Amino acid sequence: MSRTLVLGVGNILLQDEGVGVRVVEHLKEYYTLPEEVQVLDGGTMGLGLLSYLDGVDRLLVIDAVDAGRPPGTVVRLTDGEIPAFLGRKLSPHQIGLADLLSVAQLRDLMPRRVVLIGVQPDSLEVGLELSPTVGGQMPLIVETVLKEMSTWGHTVERRDHPAPGIGPR
Numbered sequence: 001m002s003r004t005l006v007l008g009v010g011n012i013l014l015q016d017e018g019v020g021v022r023v024v025e026h027l028k029e030y031y032t033l034p035e036e037v038q039v040l041d042g043g044t045m046g047l048g049l050l051s052y053l054d055g056v057d058r059l060l061v062i063d064a065v066d067a068g069r070p071p072g073t074v075v076r077l078t079d080g081e082i083p084a085f086l087g088r089k090l091s092p093h094q095i096g097l098a099d100l101l102s103v104a105q106l107r108d109l110m111p112r113r114v115v116l117i118g119v120q121p122d123s124l125e126v127g128l129e130l131s132p133t134v135g136g137q138m139p140l141i142v143e144t145v146l147k148e149m150s151t152w153g154h155t156v157e158r159r160d161h162p163a164p165g166i167g168p169r
Helices: 015-030 046-053 079-086 092-106 138-151
Strands: 004-009 037-043 058-064 074-078 113-119
Touching: 004 015, 004 046, 004 138, 015 037, 015 058, 015 113, 015 138, 037 046, 046 092, 058 138, 074 079, 074 138, 079 113, 113 138
Parallel strands: 004 037, 004 058, 058 113
Antiparallel strands: 074 113
């Protein structure tokens, strides 16, 4: 079975910059995922994530991106489209993500399919909560991620109750 990595990246200390991490937290809390799908909070680890790509066929990254769109806009980027958007840096971790994908390609660790679900941030101010604009888009962002996983053949089930030991801070 093909392995899939769902990777949320970003800095949760800078409001909307942490949207990728917030999405993977939500997935872990409210969904049961098949064993071939790994959901990972990549935070700002950059090249430290390289080992997680070993054996991964599909990579789904969730991140804040400057797509030049209105705040809260959700974009889906694939393969060759991704480097152009990572060139418009919102924060230092994006340099790490671009480097991660480049090094993965050099080391023959690049997944055969890479999709980035990006969200145009509204606020990058210091704060632990997403802005109301981006926070209000969480259902759409999660739905977009689940739809992508479904097109890859993964069945994801919503839990009736949050997973034990996982919950709001």
